[in-house]
Amino acid sequence: MDYTITSIAPIILLPFFAFVIGAFVVSKSQKLAVGISTAAIIGSFLFSLRVFFDFVFGKYATNYYIHKYFTWFDISSETQEFVVNMGIYFDNMSAVMMLMVTGVGSLIHVFSIFYMKEDKRVGHFFVYMSLFISAMIGLVLSDNLFSLFVFWEIMGFCSYSLIGFYVKAEGAGVASLKAFMTTRMGDVFFLLGILSIWTTIGSVTYVDIYKAIHLGEFNGITALGMPLVTFAGLAIFMGTVGKSAQFPLQVWLPDAMWGPTPCSALIHAATMVSAGVYLSLRIYPLLDAGGLTTIVAYVGAITAFGAATMALVQTDIKAVMAYSTISQLGYMVLGIGVGAWNAAFMHLIAHAIFKAALFLSCGSIIHELHDHHTHSHVQEMTRMGGLRKKMPITFMVMLFCTFAISGVPFFSGFVSKDRILGDALLRATESGTFIPVAILGFSAAFLTAFYMFRMMFLTFFGEPKDKDLYHHTHQEHLSITRNVPLIILATFTLGIFFSGSLTGQGFVKVFPKDHGYEWFQTLIEKPDGKNYLEHKKQLFAFEDVKPELELRHGHYDPNHGMDEHQAHHSHAVHGWGAIMSIIIAFSGIFLSYSVYYKKRFSPDFFVNRVPGYYKALRNKYYFDYFYIDILIQKVLFGLNNLIAFFDMGIYDRYVVDGWEKVNKVCFKIAKRFDDSVIDLGVDFTGFTVKGGSSLLKVVQSGKVQLYFIIAIVVVAGYIATLLYGGI
Amino acid sequence: MFEIGLFSYLVIGLILFATGILVMIARKNIIAILLGIELILNAAALNFVAYSKYSVGNLDGHVFSLFIIVVAAAEAAVGLAIVIRFFQIKETAHIDDAVLLKN
Numbered sequence: 001m002d003y004t005i006t007s008i009a010p011i012i013l014l015p016f017f018a019f020v021i022g023a024f025v026v027s028k029s030q031k032l033a034v035g036i037s038t039a040a041i042i043g044s045f046l047f048s049l050r051v052f053f054d055f056v057f058g059k060y061a062t063n064y065y066i067h068k069y070f071t072w073f074d075i076s077s078e079t080q081e082f083v084v085n086m087g088i089y090f091d092n093m094s095a096v097m098m099l100m101v102t103g104v105g106s107l108i109h110v111f112s113i114f115y116m117k118e119d120k121r122v123g124h125f126f127v128y129m130s131l132f133i134s135a136m137i138g139l140v141l142s143d144n145l146f147s148l149f150v151f152w153e154i155m156g157f158c159s160y161s162l163i164g165f166y167v168k169a170e171g172a173g174v175a176s177l178k179a180f181m182t183t184r185m186g187d188v189f190f191l192l193g194i195l196s197i198w199t200t201i202g203s204v205t206y207v208d209i210y211k212a213i214h215l216g217e218f219n220g221i222t223a224l225g226m227p228l229v230t231f232a233g234l235a236i237f238m239g240t241v242g243k244s245a246q247f248p249l250q251v252w253l254p255d256a257m258w259g260p261t262p263c264s265a266l267i268h269a270a271t272m273v274s275a276g277v278y279l280s281l282r283i284y285p286l287l288d289a290g291g292l293t294t295i296v297a298y299v300g301a302i303t304a305f306g307a308a309t310m311a312l313v314q315t316d317i318k319a320v321m322a323y324s325t326i327s328q329l330g331y332m333v334l335g336i337g338v339g340a341w342n343a344a345f346m347h348l349i350a351h352a353i354f355k356a357a358l359f360l361s362c363g364s365i366i367h368e369l370h371d372h373h374t375h376s377h378v379q380e381m382t383r384m385g386g387l388r389k390k391m392p393i394t395f396m397v398m399l400f401c402t403f404a405i406s407g408v409p410f411f412s413g414f415v416s417k418d419r420i421l422g423d424a425l426l427r428a429t430e431s432g433t434f435i436p437v438a439i440l441g442f443s444a445a446f447l448t449a450f451y452m453f454r455m456m457f458l459t460f461f462g463e464p465k466d467k468d469l470y471h472h473t474h475q476e477h478l479s480i481t482r483n484v485p486l487i488i489l490a491t492f493t494l495g496i497f498f499s500g501s502l503t504g505q506g507f508v509k510v511f512p513k514d515h516g517y518e519w520f521q522t523l524i525e526k527p528d529g530k531n532y533l534e535h536k537k538q539l540f541a542f543e544d545v546k547p548e549l550e551l552r553h554g555h556y557d558p559n560h561g562m563d564e565h566q567a568h569h570s571h572a573v574h575g576w577g578a579i580m581s582i583i584i585a586f587s588g589i590f591l592s593y594s595v596y597y598k599k600r601f602s603p604d605f606f607v608n609r610v611p612g613y614y615k616a617l618r619n620k621y622y623f624d625y626f627y628i629d630i631l632i633q634k635v636l637f638g639l640n641n642l643i644a645f646f647d648m649g650i651y652d653r654y655v656v657d658g659w660e661k662v663n664k665v666c667f668k669i670a671k672r673f674d675d676s677v678i679d680l681g682v683d684f685t686g687f688t689v690k691g692g693s694s695l696l697k698v699v700q701s702g703k704v705q706l707y708f709i710i711a712i713v714v715v716a717g718y719i720a721t722l723l724y725g726g727i
Numbered sequence: 728m729f730e731i732g733l734f735s736y737l738v739i740g741l742i743l744f745a746t747g748i749l750v751m752i753a754r755k756n757i758i759a760i761l762l763g764i765e766l767i768l769n770a771a772a773l774n775f776v777a778y779s780k781y782s783v784g785n786l787d788g789h790v791f792s793l794f795i796i797v798v799a800a801a802e803a804a805v806g807l808a809i810v811i812r813f814f815q816i817k818e819t820a821h822i823d824d825a826v827l828l829k830n
Contacts, residue, residue, distance in 0.1 A: 703822075704822060705822060708752065
């Protein structure tokens with residue numbers, strides 16, 4: 001069985017049609033919309049599962065890809081070519097990403113049936129989710145930056161709608177607006193980057209960009225005083241910064257938690273925010289060629305560390321998750337910056353799974369904790385505690401995921417994060433500029449373990465802090481919609497699904513097989529222009545896709561193409577990195593255990609030492625204050641007033657009103673000219689016509705004999721002329 | 728003495744023609760006008776026959792005059808039919824009353 005386009009198209013079309021049909025039926029039947037949406041995403045998942053097994057474990061090699069396109073619109077003239085193509089680009093990376101999106105998406109849909117069942121607008125929620133999923137799949141399938149941008153914006157819209165889903169909550173509207181506008185900041189630069197590439201090489205497909213970089217087509221072209229490739233890379237990376245909530249545009253993600261928890265799990269943890277990182281992974285050659293890796297690494301490191309510190313002081317359980325998401329996204333960006341491309345992608349997938357599970361567990365807790373006085377759900381950890389006994393399944397799932405995110409061995413987070421940190425350490429040994437990156441990375445790992453276990457201890461252990469609330473909470477029983485998605489996600493937090501070796505460097509081998517146990521590292525390769533020189537685009541057609549390239553079956557190279565000495569150095573550094581991460585993770589857990597479980601000393605101990613810093617953390621490093629109170633209120637409003645003054649006071653008053661006066665005078669002159677000259681001409685025409693007609697009317701008397709006389713006179717005149725005219 | 732030839736015929740034709748014209752112009756009765764027309768046609772027929780006899784020397788003129796007589800008969804029939812119809816409507820045969828197309 002060969003591969004056809006018909007087996008890829010349903011992956012995106014099913015959720016999209018579910019959205020279209022759902023949008024029509026939702027006002028009639030909320031339940032039907034829920035059913036259609038869930039069925040579509042599960043169908044989509046089955047299709048992508050098949051594609052995944054074909055691509056990753058099946059017959060296709062590391063460098064196999066499908067690239068098909070069709071012309072969206074063509075407005076070329078004779079002198080200028082302007083063709084916009086859309087298409088799909090599908091390789092191993094897309095297959096893995098696709099499986100993650102549809103898999104996590106369908107589990108979250110199933111969970112949402114439980115979580116949203118009491119909401120009156122549950123159908124609307126699922127319709128938005130379907131649109132979001134189809135946009136995300138479209139983004140993964142896109143073969144060029146432009147169509148990626150289109151889907152990117154659709155996702156932004158869905159995010160906006162879902163954050164503001166609880167229309168009655170007063171903060172939700174503001175939060176959705178904030179999220180939308182903040183990501184827009186990045187998107188403006190992103191579009192600028194796309195256009196700069198388009199104007200240079202006439203195409204924005206990944207393959208053409210890779211080729212252009214490899215062939216040096218960007219050389220010598222500058223924009224704004226820097227090489228174009230740097231400019232474009234930086235501009236597109238700003239898109240990542242906005243979408244993936246990186247420093248300094250991270251402010252929107254914590255506010256995005258106003259949305260329903262399953263939407264936070266899907267959009268603001270697993271997929272949409274990862275899409276930013278996915279973009280950076282796709283354009284890695286651009287970042288590399290532009291010399292931006294240092295900036296990228298620093299942005300990632302600052303984000304990872306800063307968000308982790310802010311997570312320390314949060315009391316809202318979803319806020320902890322939000323900051324932890326920012327922090328983990330920072331890790332991925334850090335990984336891209338230090339060249340751990342594969343590890344960053346692995347962390348993306350691993351993070352999507354465990355963070356989705358964490359959010360869903362939060363949802364499971366929040367949904368059950370119902371305050372009977374205010375009739376609202378409780379998210380404050382200060383009112384939880386001791387929930388271990390009430391919710392054993394949620395507890396176990398959350399424990400697994402917390403192990404994963406903290407970097408405990410045998411879990412997915414350890415494998416991926418450790419490889420990122422190992423590479424950061426490796427770069428730090430090579431160049432001094434990366435030493436702060438490595439330090440920030442390891443510190444953030446420590447903080448991650450600490451705040452995640454702080455959350456666990458505050459929520460599940462100890463005595464219940466709100467007895468009334470605790471007693472009203474129902475005992476958890478295994479249910480399909482509530483627990484099964486959680487359990488499945490928790491299963492995939494185990495490290496063996498990502499790497500056969502414990503640490504990802506192959507020195508503790510779980511499966512003692514030479515090749516194949518590192519499937520992730522083997523099959524997913526960093527994009528490189530030299531692999532695409534033979535590339536030929538294929539038009540869309542419903543026929544078999546024949547691979548035109550020589551397939552290269554990958555095998556795990558423990559030396560990563562380095563010579564013996566370098567490889568030895570690299571392995572040693574990675575080994576030390578692994579040991580350091582284990583020590584750091586366990587010390588973070590131990591500190592958390594001492595403070596929040598054993599209560600050896602109170603957290604006030606730290607707070608009292610650095611009260612100013614604590615205050616800064618509580619206020620999110622004053623970013624909101626800076627952006628809203630200073631940047632918007634003072635600078636932008638001031639600018640606004642200045643422009644308004646120019647507009648109203650000067651332009652409106654003198655230019656517009658002055659122009660009115662000029663027009664009035666002109667009008668008067670024109671009116672006089674019209675009345676006297678033009679009208680005279682018009683009247684004269686009428687008068688002459690009237691006179692002529694009264695003159696001619698005389699002969700048309702209706703007297704036949706008169707006509708006869710005239711005829712005779714005329715004929716006589718003719719004859720006289722003929723006879724005597726010649727004389 | 729005065730010899731009867733082409734000129735005499737032409738003079739009679741002229742007199743007939745002029746009489747016809749005068750009748751058509753001067754008389755107000757439609758039937759009289761039709762009579763005037765007959766006179767004009769007869770003048771033309773006489774000219775054809777005269778030229779045919781004295782000048783050309785073949786029978787083309789005779790054939791034409793026969794045609795003219797037939798056409799005159801037909802024309803008189805149609806004309807009288809119109810006059811009768813007109814008389815039924817207006818109860819008069821005065822030409823100046825034929826003003827139905829005016830205004």
